[in-house]
Amino acid sequence: MKSVLVLYHSRSGHTARVARRIWETVIAEGNQADMMSVMEADREGVQWDKYDLFIVGCPVLYGTYPKVFYNFLAKFKNELDAKPHSFFNVSVVARTPIKATPEGNRYMQKFLQNSPWKPRDVKCIAGKVDYPNWGWLDAKMIQLIMKMTKGPTSMDAVIDYTDWEDVKSYARHCLTLS
Ligand SMILES: Cc1cc2nc3c(=O)[nH]c(=O)nc-3n(C[C@H](O)[C@H](O)[C@H](O)COP(=O)(O)O)c2cc1C
Structure with a gap:
């Protein structure tokens, strides 16, 4: 049995859902697991020596990652x-198979270049388009990005691109890491 900590940052809640699916899968596989946002982990502290494995996730926001996460x-x-x-990173560009690979996902390449922490294992997960839930300015900005990348542009579009079975497989893959 492993003791696992799932750490995440989430702006609109979708990465938190992905993290929760990973956390649930790890437990369903017979392990102990905790889940914390990086803000909670930073403020409340982490008992680092309690864990055998860390799974860390963050969404791509405007082509980069939030300062609080870095x-x-x-x-x-x-x-x-x-x-x-x-x-793992979460982005809507990862809705296309080539951009769901670490090599084909420029945001993952950017992360590996710029992050102060260089993870040994990485995964790209497709996120959610959720115009009604985003603020007006964010929605307008993303609509512009979507126009350029041939994604959905309707302001009432809500599309979950996440392959939830693949998220479960990823969690099981993480349990094999040593
Ligand atoms: C403000 C904002 C900026 C975003 N910028 C990008 C981007 O540059 N590239 C991309 O592929 N997805 C982008 N997305 C899509 C998010 O990565 C996707 O919606 C993800 O599921 C959000 O996760 P969260 O709900 O945990 O914040 C953006 C979303 C928001 C709200």
Whole structure:
């Protein structure tokens, strides 16, 4: 039995749902698991030595990752590195198969270049388009990005691109890391 910590950042809640599916799968496979947002982990502290595996996730927002997330990684990169681990990003570009690979996903390449923590295992997960839930300015900005990338542009579009079975497979894959 492994003890696993799932850490995530989420702006609109979708990465939190992905993290929860990973957490549930890890438990369903007979392991112990906790789940924390990076903000909670930073404020409340983490008992790093309690865990055998860390799974860390963050959405791509405007082509990059939030400062709060990078700051967390800079602060705790040694703790994360000390155990088996995996990093997943969530983006809508990953709705196309080629951009769902670490090599074909420029945001993953950017992460591997810029992140203070260099994870040894990575995964790209397709996220959610949710115009009604996004603020007006965000929705307008993303609509522009979608026009350029031939994605959905209707302001009432809600499309979940996440392959939830693949998320479960990813969680099981993480359990094999050593
Ligand atoms: C403000 C904002 C900016 C985004 N920028 C990008 C982007 O540059 N590239 C992309 O592929 N997806 C982008 N997305 C899509 C998100 O990565 C996707 O909706 C993800 O599911 C959001 O996760 P969250 O709900 O945990 O924040 C953006 C979404 C928002 C709300």
